[in-house]
Amino acid sequence: MKYQIACAALALMTSAPAFAQEEAEGPVTVSGSVALVSDYRFRGVSQTDKGMAIQGGITATHESGLYAGTWASNLAGWGQFGGSNMELDLFAGYAIPLGGATLDVGLTWYMYPSGADKTDFAEPYVKLSSEFGPVKGLVGVAYAPKQQALGNWCSDAACTVADPGDKEDNLYIWGDVSGAVPGTPVSLKAHLGYSDGNPGLGPNGTSVAPTGKYLDWLVGADVAIPGTPLTLGVAYVDTDIKRSDETYLRPNFMVQDADDFGESIARGQVVFSLTAAF
Numbered sequence: 001m002k003y004q005i006a007c008a009a010l011a012l013m014t015s016a017p018a019f020a021q022e023e024a025e026g027p028v029t030v031s032g033s034v035a036l037v038s039d040y041r042f043r044g045v046s047q048t049d050k051g052m053a054i055q056g057g058i059t060a061t062h063e064s065g066l067y068a069g070t071w072a073s074n075l076a077g078w079g080q081f082g083g084s085n086m087e088l089d090l091f092a093g094y095a096i097p098l099g100g101a102t103l104d105v106g107l108t109w110y111m112y113p114s115g116a117d118k119t120d121f122a123e124p125y126v127k128l129s130s131e132f133g134p135v136k137g138l139v140g141v142a143y144a145p146k147q148q149a150l151g152n153w154c155s156d157a158a159c160t161v162a163d164p165g166d167k168e169d170n171l172y173i174w175g176d177v178s179g180a181v182p183g184t185p186v187s188l189k190a191h192l193g194y195s196d197g198n199p200g201l202g203p204n205g206t207s208v209a210p211t212g213k214y215l216d217w218l219v220g221a222d223v224a225i226p227g228t229p230l231t232l233g234v235a236y237v238d239t240d241i242k243r244s245d246e247t248y249l250r251p252n253f254m255v256q257d258a259d260d261f262g263e264s265i266a267r268g269q270v271v272f273s274l275t276a277a278f
Contacts, residue, residue, distance in 0.1 A: 028063070029061050030059070031061070033275055034056040035273055037052065039237075039271050043172065043239075044214075044237060044238065044239035044241075045078065045210060045265055047077075047087070048074065048076045049256055050265060053075075055071070055073040056071070057072065057089075065094050066092075067095065068092040071089045072087060072088045073087050077256045079206070081206075082112075082116050085115070086112065087112060089111065091108040101128055101129060102130070103127075106125055107122060108125065109122050110122075115204070116203060121150055124142070124143060124144075126141050134180050135178070135179040138175065139174070140173070140176075141171075142174075143169065146168055147169075149202060150197060151163070151202055152166050152168055153165075155200045156201070156248040157201065157249055157252050157253075159201070168198040170197035170198065170208050171196040172193060172195050172197075173193065174192065174193035177191075185223055186221055188221050189222065191217060192215065194214075195208070195212075195216070197212065199212030210246075211242075218236060218237045218238070218271075220235025229276050229277050230275065230276050231273075231274075231275045231277070233272065234271070236270050238267070238269075
């Protein structure tokens with residue numbers, strides 16, 4: 001899901017699943033989307049071993065601004081946590097008008113069903129969005145307080161320095177901008193994010209912020225297919241994580257698939273998506 005950038009939502013240009021279509025009139029509206037993406041990138045890092053993912057979510061929104069929903073994706077490689085190798089996010093929040101902008105405050109609970117224990121974690125967030133003519137802008141801050149899932153349990157892949165049960169926090173700051181090209185079904189989008197968290201490996205040999213502090217970004221475009229609920233998306237996703245910073249996390253922090261074994265999961269890559277909104 002993510003109220004953070006994830007290629008599940010690239011075609012919808014926001015860090016969270018963007019659900020645009022309402023099912024019915026009334027105090028509560030239900031909306032959702034299903035997407036096929038060529039790679040699931042969470043804050044610039046592949047969660048599917050640079051492979052494809054099927055993702056989807058649903059949100060119920062009350063006219064007061066309260067909302068709740070869920071989002072899910074398959075995982076592989078760095079992103080997997082055993083069990084069903086699935087990420088299931090639950091989220092809830094409150095969005096209110098604030099002058100000419102919208103303030104959104106909420107919390108995401110990241111779950112990995114039947115996977116390794118101590119890997120689920122909670123992350124509150126605050127977002128402020130606004131529109132300037134055809135241009136939409138959003139800035140957000142997500143802060144996860146100290147939890148075992150975010151701890152630095154091992155300093156490297158060989159676990160030469162172990163501290164099982166360690167608890168750490170994680171900060172993510174991001175901004176999104178998008179705009180429709182007049183007279184066309186095309187919209188352009190861009191994203192920049194900053195991570196500051198655990199620079200080692202957590203309880204399942206992964207980390208939300210694998211090298212501690214780093215930037216991730218994307219630039220891309222979406223094309224709405226006329227007469228359908230479908231949107232085609234393409235984006236170039238990258239990070240400023242250096243190869244030297246990846247070294248101490250190998251072999252965890254690399255593609256595990258035999259065909260591309262050893263490739264970086266944080267280098268620049270073009271990601272394609274096909275999304276259906278309902």
